[in-house]
Amino acid sequence: MRQWLRSAMTGCILAGLVLPCTASADALAEIRKTGRMLWGGDQEGGGPYVFPAENDPSQVTGFEVDFAKRIAEYLKVKAVFTQGQWDKMPDMLRTGKIHAIINGYELTRERAEIMDASIPYYVYALQLMGSTGNSRIDSWASLRKGGGAARVKIGVLNGSAAEAYARTYCGERCEVIAYDGNTDTMREVETGKLDATIEDTPIASFYAPRFGGLRRIEKPVQRGYYVIYVGKGETALLEALNEAIILMVRNGDLERIYRKYGIWDEQQAELTDIAEKGRFYGYARATEARIEKNRMPAEESVTADTRKRGWRIVKDYSGILIQSAGMTVVLSCLSFPLAILVGLTIAIGRLYGRQWLRLALTAYVEFLRGTPVMLQLYFIFFFLPEIGVKVPAFWTAILGLAINYSAYESEIYRAGLQAVPKGQMEAALSLGMSRVLALRRIIVPQAVRIVIPPVVNDFIALFKDTSVCSVVTIVELTKRFSVLSMSTQATVELMGMTAVLYLTMSYPMSIASRRIEKRLGLEAQA
Amino acid sequence: MITVTNLIKRYDQNEILRGISLAVRKGEVHSIIGPSGGGKSTFLRCINGLEPFQGGEIRVGNQVLTPATGPRRDARLLEAVRRQVGFVFQQFNLFPHLTVLENVTEAPMQVLKLKRGEAADRAGRLLARVGLETKREAYPRDLSGGQQQRVAIARALVMEPDAILFDEPTSALDPVMAGEILSLIEDLARDGQTMIVVTHSMGFARNVASQVHVFADGYDVESGPPSKVFGDPQHPTTRSFLAQTAKD
Numbered sequence: 001m002r003q004w005l006r007s008a009m010t011g012c013i014l015a016g017l018v019l020p021c022t023a024s025a026d027a028l029a030e031i032r033k034t035g036r037m038l039w040g041g042d043q044e045g046g047g048p049y050v051f052p053a054e055n056d057p058s059q060v061t062g063f064e065v066d067f068a069k070r071i072a073e074y075l076k077v078k079a080v081f082t083q084g085q086w087d088k089m090p091d092m093l094r095t096g097k098i099h100a101i102i103n104g105y106e107l108t109r110e111r112a113e114i115m116d117a118s119i120p121y122y123v124y125a126l127q128l129m130g131s132t133g134n135s136r137i138d139s140w141a142s143l144r145k146g147g148g149a150a151r152v153k154i155g156v157l158n159g160s161a162a163e164a165y166a167r168t169y170c171g172e173r174c175e176v177i178a179y180d181g182n183t184d185t186m187r188e189v190e191t192g193k194l195d196a197t198i199e200d201t202p203i204a205s206f207y208a209p210r211f212g213g214l215r216r217i218e219k220p221v222q223r224g225y226y227v228i229y230v231g232k233g234e235t236a237l238l239e240a241l242n243e244a245i246i247l248m249v250r251n252g253d254l255e256r257i258y259r260k261y262g263i264w265d266e267q268q269a270e271l272t273d274i275a276e277k278g279r280f281y282g283y284a285r286a287t288e289a290r291i292e293k294n295r296m297p298a299e300e301s302v303t304a305d306t307r308k309r310g311w312r313i314v315k316d317y318s319g320i321l322i323q324s325a326g327m328t329v330v331l332s333c334l335s336f337p338l339a340i341l342v343g344l345t346i347a348i349g350r351l352y353g354r355q356w357l358r359l360a361l362t363a364y365v366e367f368l369r370g371t372p373v374m375l376q377l378y379f380i381f382f383f384l385p386e387i388g389v390k391v392p393a394f395w396t397a398i399l400g401l402a403i404n405y406s407a408y409e410s411e412i413y414r415a416g417l418q419a420v421p422k423g424q425m426e427a428a429l430s431l432g433m434s435r436v437l438a439l440r441r442i443i444v445p446q447a448v449r450i451v452i453p454p455v456v457n458d459f460i461a462l463f464k465d466t467s468v469c470s471v472v473t474i475v476e477l478t479k480r481f482s483v484l485s486m487s488t489q490a491t492v493e494l495m496g497m498t499a500v501l502y503l504t505m506s507y508p509m510s511i512a513s514r515r516i517e518k519r520l521g522l523e524a525q526a
Numbered sequence: 527m528i529t530v531t532n533l534i535k536r537y538d539q540n541e542i543l544r545g546i547s548l549a550v551r552k553g554e555v556h557s558i559i560g561p562s563g564g565g566k567s568t569f570l571r572c573i574n575g576l577e578p579f580q581g582g583e584i585r586v587g588n589q590v591l592t593p594a595t596g597p598r599r600d601a602r603l604l605e606a607v608r609r610q611v612g613f614v615f616q617q618f619n620l621f622p623h624l625t626v627l628e629n630v631t632e633a634p635m636q637v638l639k640l641k642r643g644e645a646a647d648r649a650g651r652l653l654a655r656v657g658l659e660t661k662r663e664a665y666p667r668d669l670s671g672g673q674q675q676r677v678a679i680a681r682a683l684v685m686e687p688d689a690i691l692f693d694e695p696t697s698a699l700d701p702v703m704a705g706e707i708l709s710l711i712e713d714l715a716r717d718g719q720t721m722i723v724v725t726h727s728m729g730f731a732r733n734v735a736s737q738v739h740v741f742a743d744g745y746d747v748e749s750g751p752p753s754k755v756f757g758d759p760q761h762p763t764t765r766s767f768l769a770q771t772a773k774d
Binding site: 354421423424426427428429430431432433434435437441442445446449 | 604
């Protein structure tokens with residue numbers, strides 16, 4: 001009975017996936033032409049999906065990295081990992097920044113409505129985990145027992161299937177707390193701040209060795225499927241991907257990859273079932289020969305055994321952190337001069353321009369000051385492509401920061417310009433200077449001296465604000481910290497290193513600004 | 527040189543100037559005296575285009591300013607007027623971020639497009655004339671008020687204007703410094719520099735001016751050669767004003 005149900009279900013999955021595809025797009029053609037399949041994932045998600053490699057943190061590893069690489073080999077192209085924020089993957093797909101999402105994305109009706117899903121490449125379930133030292137939680141049913149102040153605290157990944165399940169299963173009787181990191185909840189259970197966590201089975205299996213203080217409770221429940229999502233109507237690409245998955249199931253590639261990461265379990269038998277049904281739906285025609293030919297050798301297994309600590313972390317990860325700090329420096333040093341230039345122009349326009357210009361510029365400033373920089377970055381990166389303007393991530397970050405900060409700079413400069421006595425403009429005009437010349441030679445140089453302190457202050461603020469650029473796939477210092485801390489759990493060490501890096505970059509700026517202020521400021525006093 | 531006809535200036539409902547007419551010929555020194563709030567400074571500022579006005583007209587050489595003259599639309603016209611007419615402010619208004627020399631060379635280089643060397647030569651001569659050749663590299667903040675005003679005069683002179691307007695040039699100075707500035711202006715007068723000087727110094731008006739105007743309540747109540755205005759004042763306002771200043 002159960003077997004039959006499962007088969008019927010997988011049949012439905014396949015049928016549902018194959019039939020409605022009518023619109024034709026050209027992602028596959030593009031992949032073939034460029035020889036690169038851009039696949040999206042977020043390395044902050046941690047192991048075993050996509051995470052920084054132990055020996056070289058600038059490279060990613062994980063079962064999805066191996067999986068994508070293998071898929072690409074079947075398509076005879078190269079797999080290129082594209083970093084992005086996990087919840088922004090559909091936007092990246094829609095705007096053509098990636099060809100496919102391969103990042104633990106569950107098959108859900110909502111997602112299938114806006115994207116096309118492949119057949120499953122992994123069968124996951126939800127594993128309840130508690131602390132070895134806490135006997136209060138010993139079954140799913142025990143979650144429902146508590147009430148009032150004694151309510152059980154359960155940690156889940158924000159926006160995950162686990163969260164949805166926890167809320168429907170026991171949302172009334174226990175406290176469901178959403179976390180942004182996969183392994184944060186596991187640590188919290190270990191330290192006793194949480195009573196239990198619900199994790200996808202790959203995470204529970206992969207990190208079991210690292211969290212010795214955790215135990216799995218009962219069998220996993222709520223089976224679900226990780227699928228590859230491609231753009232709506234990308235039929236050709238979808239068929240190629242499905243065929244590759246079926247091949248990988250049948251020749252054991254998938255099993256080998258999953259065993260390498262310790263996440264192969266009996267639930268994966270369903271993949272075989274799906275593969276067989278897939279053949280029925282016309283996939284993987286005449287593949288017996290290819291199966292033999294393409295068989296992949298087994299590799300050394302990757303496990304998350306002991307947790308690195310202390311100086312080991314400093315030694316292994318300071319290189320990559322410094323490298324990411326470089327990105328922070330580049331972002332701020334390119335965007336801030338732009339912000340100053342635009343800001344000064346706006347300030348001049350608002351003070352000396354015509355009425356309509358003043359109104360327009362005031363609106364510009366109020367709009368940009370009144371909306372979060374993240375939203376603005378998001379707009380440039382994900383919305384502009386829809387009207388045909390494609391700005392690469394790096395320039396999106398520069399542009400977004402510059403535009404946002406230009407609003408603040410313009411206010412500072414407006415104050416600075418107004419602080420220059422009216423007599424200065426009159427004196428300049430009375431010498432026969434034009435207003436533009438007077439501004440350029442007399443007014444602005446004085447205003448610039450007046451505003452040095454607040455401008456430097458803003459530069460330091462911008463410096464740290466560069467971290468929001470992770471929403472547009474930029475990995476700078478803060479994002480790198482999150483990524484590494486999620487995969488190593490060495491949060492304290494990494495936090496210290498990151499703070500030290502920020503300080504060593506911003507403190508010299510404070511000193512430099514004080515010097516400039518001293519030198520120029522003296523001259524400014526009439 | 528400068529001809530003002532029936533000039534009317536209002537701030538909202540307040541009439542500051544109520545129909546002033548005045549003509550300054552080349553080489554003349556006109557002095558404007560009168561009680562505070564009589565419209566003296568406003569009158570000077572109108573001539574230089576720093577203030578718009580509501581009636582009448584101002585001719586400077588071949589340029590004509592009218593109530594329709596706009597600071598934006600007629601920028602070229604205003605610049606031409608200001609190139610012919612220099613202005614010296616009560617508060618000096620030196621450029622604090624520039625040295626004394628740069629204060630004087632800025633306009634010749636930027637407006638007249640003189641080479642740096644040429645501008646520096648001109649400025650050097652004028653700084654020597656006002657007795658500040660040793661302060662070339664100083665910043666305004668290092669100078670006394672009298673020295674600053676002398677730099678301001680050099681800054682106006684360097685543009686070789688046809689006329690210079692002085693707006694109470696000594697009011698912000700102590701008597702000693704004021705005396706220095708007034709004798710400098712007297713020097714200029716001897717050299718034939720056309721000037722309009724708004725001043726509270728009756729001595730200056732009496733001894734240096736070729737014409738004296740008494741401004742009160744927006745009217746030029748009495749004008750003429752100093753001997754006439756000071757020796758035989760006709761208008762009651764003039765009389766009471768002169769009586770008032772005599773007491774000081």
